Amino acid sequence: MWRCHGATYAELVANLQKHGILTSPEAAVAMSKVDRKIFVPDSKLAYHDAPQVIGYGATISAPHMHSYCLSLLADYLKPGSIVLDVGSGSGYLTAVFGLMVGETGHTVGVEHIPQLVERSIDAIKMTPASSLMEMGRLVVHVADGKLGWEECGPYDAIHVGAAAADLPEALVQQLKPGGRMVIPVGTDSQELMIVDKLLDGTVKKTNELGVRYVPLI
Numbered sequence: 489m490w491r492c493h494g495a496t497y498a499e500l501v502a503n504l505q506k507h508g509i510l511t512s513p514e515a516a517v518a519m520s521k522v523d524r525k526i527f528v529p530d531s532k533l534a535y536h537d538a539p540q541v542i543g544y545g546a547t548i549s550a551p552h553m554h555s556y557c558l559s560l561l562a563d564y565l566k567p568g569s570i571v572l573d574v575g576s577g578s579g580y581l582t583a584v585f586g587l588m589v590g591e592t593g594h595t596v597g598v599e600h601i602p603q604l605v606e607r608s609i610d611a612i613k614m615t616p617a618s619s620l621m622e623m624g625r626l627v628v629h630v631a632d633g634k635l636g637w638e639e640c641g642p643y644d645a646i647h648v649g650a651a652a653a654d655l656p657e658a659l660v661q662q663l664k665p666g667g668r669m670v671i672p673v674g675t676d677s678q679e680l681m682i683v684d685k686l687l688d689g690t691v692k693k694t695n696e697l698g699v700r701y702v703p704l705i
């Protein structure tokens with residue numbers, strides 16, 4: 489259990505850095521601009537380092553999990569990169585990705601619950617990522633994320649926010665050579681898997697740590 493709770497959002501982000509979970513300075517800057525309070529139903533618990541139920545069987549992940557995934561993906565989230573967020577849920581991480589890849593990049597969220605997509609778009613509009621949405625550089629679609637979002641790929645970075653029973657082949661295909669995917673895999677026991685597609689197209693899988701995510705349906 490991580491204990492990075494903060495009294496303020498700035499304190500939460502600082503604690504995540506202090507504990508060595510949020511290791512990328514670029515991710516920390518982007519994260520600081522996306523107040524978690526906008527994305528959670530219970531704002532009193534916004535800066536707790538814990539997941540929060542957001543309805544429809546979904547949760548916004550804990551800040552330490554968001555930070556962990558951001559740190560693993562930071563090198564693939566440069567200005568101009570193309571990123572796919574599968575199971576985008578609250579939209580929090582989609583907004584952070586958007587600010588990292590910027591207006592020369594492209595950020596695509598895919599979520600299968602239409603009401604969550606609608607709510608996430610409203611929330612993102614209240615952050616500095618709003619302008620990216622206006623420019624069409626950040627979009628959130630209602631779709632089955634197991635199929636990815638082919639027309640905007642291949643992707644430098646793919647993040648999956650729900651646990652897949654098996655690694656979805658479409659997502660591996662939509663990963664750019666030189667790109668990286670971070671995805672929880674498993675049912676009863678889950679592992680956060682790093683999938684690196686090497687420049688020659690070889691796929692390298694590394695299990696990073698045991699995790700607990702809602703299932704990718």
Ligand code: SAH
Nearest residue numbers: 546548549575577578600633649650704705
């Ligand atoms: N990163 C998100 C995680 C939300 S929880 C956040 O922190 O807010 C996981 C999300 O995956 C849920 O919103 C759920 O509805 C969604 N999901 C599950 N299966 C899916 C599928 N097949 N396609 C798209 N989204 C899916």
